[in-house]
Amino acid sequence: MAQDVKPTRKNLMQIEDRIELSERGHDTLEKKRDGLIMEFMDILDQAQDVRADLEDTYEDAQERIDMARAMDGDVAVRGAAAALKEHPEISTQSKNIMGVVVPQIESTKVRKSLDERGYGVLGTSARIDEVAESYEKLLEQIILAAEVETAMKELLEEIETTKRRVNALEFTLLPQLNENKEYIEQKLEEQEREEIFRMKKIKANKEAAEKEEREAAREAEQAATQ
Amino acid sequence: MSPTTRTSGESSNYEYVVARVRARRAALFDEDDYRKLVRMGTSEIARFMEETEYEREMNDLGARYSGVDLIEYALTRNMAKHFEDLLRWAEGGLYENVARYLRRFDAWNVKTILRGIYSGADAEAIESDLIKAGELTEATLDRLAAKESIEGVIEGLDGTIFHEPLEAALDDFEVEELLVPLENAVDRTFYEKLMEGLPDAQSADRATQLYLEFLRAEIDFRNLRNALRIARSGADIDPSEYYIEGGTLFDAEEVRQLAGDTDQLVDHVRDSEYGEDLEAAIDDLEAAADLIGFEHALDAALLEYADTLSYRYPVSITAVLSYILAKEREIDNIRAIARGRESGLGLDEIERDLVML
Numbered sequence: 001m002a003q004d005v006k007p008t009r010k011n012l013m014q015i016e017d018r019i020e021l022s023e024r025g026h027d028t029l030e031k032k033r034d035g036l037i038m039e040f041m042d043i044l045d046q047a048q049d050v051r052a053d054l055e056d057t058y059e060d061a062q063e064r065i066d067m068a069r070a071m072d073g074d075v076a077v078r079g080a081a082a083a084l085k086e087h088p089e090i091s092t093q094s095k096n097i098m099g100v101v102v103p104q105i106e107s108t109k110v111r112k113s114l115d116e117r118g119y120g121v122l123g124t125s126a127r128i129d130e131v132a133e134s135y136e137k138l139l140e141q142i143i144l145a146a147e148v149e150t151a152m153k154e155l156l157e158e159i160e161t162t163k164r165r166v167n168a169l170e171f172t173l174l175p176q177l178n179e180n181k182e183y184i185e186q187k188l189e190e191q192e193r194e195e196i197f198r199m200k201k202i203k204a205n206k207e208a209a210e211k212e213e214r215e216a217a218r219e220a221e222q223a224a225t226q
Numbered sequence: 227m228s229p230t231t232r233t234s235g236e237s238s239n240y241e242y243v244v245a246r247v248r249a250r251r252a253a254l255f256d257e258d259d260y261r262k263l264v265r266m267g268t269s270e271i272a273r274f275m276e277e278t279e280y281e282r283e284m285n286d287l288g289a290r291y292s293g294v295d296l297i298e299y300a301l302t303r304n305m306a307k308h309f310e311d312l313l314r315w316a317e318g319g320l321y322e323n324v325a326r327y328l329r330r331f332d333a334w335n336v337k338t339i340l341r342g343i344y345s346g347a348d349a350e351a352i353e354s355d356l357i358k359a360g361e362l363t364e365a366t367l368d369r370l371a372a373k374e375s376i377e378g379v380i381e382g383l384d385g386t387i388f389h390e391p392l393e394a395a396l397d398d399f400e401v402e403e404l405l406v407p408l409e410n411a412v413d414r415t416f417y418e419k420l421m422e423g424l425p426d427a428q429s430a431d432r433a434t435q436l437y438l439e440f441l442r443a444e445i446d447f448r449n450l451r452n453a454l455r456i457a458r459s460g461a462d463i464d465p466s467e468y469y470i471e472g473g474t475l476f477d478a479e480e481v482r483q484l485a486g487d488t489d490q491l492v493d494h495v496r497d498s499e500y501g502e503d504l505e506a507a508i509d510d511l512e513a514a515a516d517l518i519g520f521e522h523a524l525d526a527a528l529l530e531y532a533d534t535l536s537y538r539y540p541v542s543i544t545a546v547l548s549y550i551l552a553k554e555r556e557i558d559n560i561r562a563i564a565r566g567r568e569s570g571l572g573l574d575e576i577e578r579d580l581v582m583l
Contacts, residue, residue: 070561083345
């Protein structure tokens with residue numbers, strides 16, 4: 001509330017400084033927001049491609065496993081899957097996109113060669129190889145999608161936060177500071193006018209008193225000469 | 227073979243077994259049955275099966291499984307029952323010849339138990355996936371499934387053909403912590419024992435010669451599949467490590483050389499004795515690199531070959547062998563139709579890709 005601010009020159013100067021700082025911050029945040037949006041659009045395109053690839057890979061893997069379950073039997077497919085206990089290793093690092101920390105997911109041991117999949121080569125079919133291969137590919141796509149979509153989510157959150165800050169500066173803080181500035185300026189002008197009026201009044205009183213003194217002295221002089 | 231398996235020194239009873247096998251073969255599903263099945267939904271297939279040969283298994287397993295799982299388990303249990311009957315009926319040399327081929331199910335069961343224990347599955351889950359159609363008895367398999375460690379299973383197989391190769395592969399398993407060496411040891415043992423103890427082609431009678439030819443073809447096709455799979459995978463694997471002795475298509479050195487170059491490998495097959503039978507499949511393989519289609523063609527060629535043999539020497543092991551393959555094919559076909567319908571494959575797709583009518 002403007003009325004809560006003391007209308008002093010010191011406060012006016014402080015408010016002017018804050019307005020300048022806020023305007024600079026507003027410009028910077030606007031640039032950051034625009035930059036983030038551009039980065040987000042790039043990642044969005046990438047995420048859409050990754051998601052489309054993921055869906056294709058999933059459909060392909062599903063089709064292959066359906067065929068393998070039909071031709072080799074569900075028990076054979078489950079058996080081949082049970083022949084491997086080792087899980088792929090996933091490690092996360094982070095990278096910085098315009099101040100936003102996004103994860104970078106590294107995976108190892110996802111793609112396996114024929115002799116690393118656990119099941120024996122002599123007693124299985126090429127169909128099982130194809131299913132294993134397509135699920136390894138699917139897992140890679142899932143990891144990539146997780147990385148890209150998490151980055152997208154983090155960027156989106158940062159864009160929202162930056163947007164809120166820009167809006168807060170633009171529609172709340174700066175108008176309030178400007179209002180305070182105007183209020184103080186008005187008050188100071190008013191005080192100045194009052195001061196001038198007061199000074200004029202004092203001057204007029206002083207002049208009137210001097211006039212009275214002069215008239216009294218003249219009258220006294222006239223009375224002495226008579 | 228072991229205390230858990232049957233040995234026999236009696237003379238063979240071909241006439242009796244072949245007569246019973248012919249009756250059973252006649253009861254297998256024919257093309258009309260398949261045509262009906264591919265037009266049915268999964269529940270209709272289950273109902274259809276309840277009115278056929280599979281009625282008993284469908285009823286027995288109905289409380290435990292449902293949907294296509296019920297169909298699949300009923301099919302394998304029925305197949306196991308039929309193959310057990312073959313072993314029960316056969317005597318002497320016939321028993322030995324049938325048993326050596328049906329040991330593929332022993333190999334399957336041993337691998338299933340190893341996988342189950344390796345992945346921490348409970349004994350009941352392991353037992354449900356066993357196909358009790360080989361020489362190992364149900365009690366032996368149940369005892370093995372209840373073991374708590376891989377070492378325990380290998381110990382429990384003492385006296386069987388799988389014990390020594392598995393013990394030899396145990397070190398590799400412990401180093402790599404992967405089942406590959408153990409599974410390969412089991413499968414290699416099955417294939418290597420296939421022809422062990424059979425007479426030479428020169429000294430054998432004509433029926434045994436054809437049986438030997440069939441087994442050789444099976445080994446050749448297995449070597450061919452492995453060489454193609456290794457070549458296609460691009461993995462740094464020595465193909466000769468997976469080579470099985472007994473075939474005529476190539477030796478270990480040839481496999482090593484050919485697996486690096488698929489074109490050369492395909493040319494080698496084209497020029498071999500199988501070239502004519504596999505001509506169309508080889509063309510497809512060259513055109514589309516479709517290994518699955520090629521494997522399909524190898525299965526079909528083997529089935530056709532066994533069929534031809536059974537007509538040429540009706541009262542011999544070949545008739546039994548042909549029945550075993552035909553029964554397996556029936557199981558594969560019904561399962562393929564049921565699973566295909568379950569996953570929403572179209573009629574044409576099922577007929578084209580899944581079922582060999």
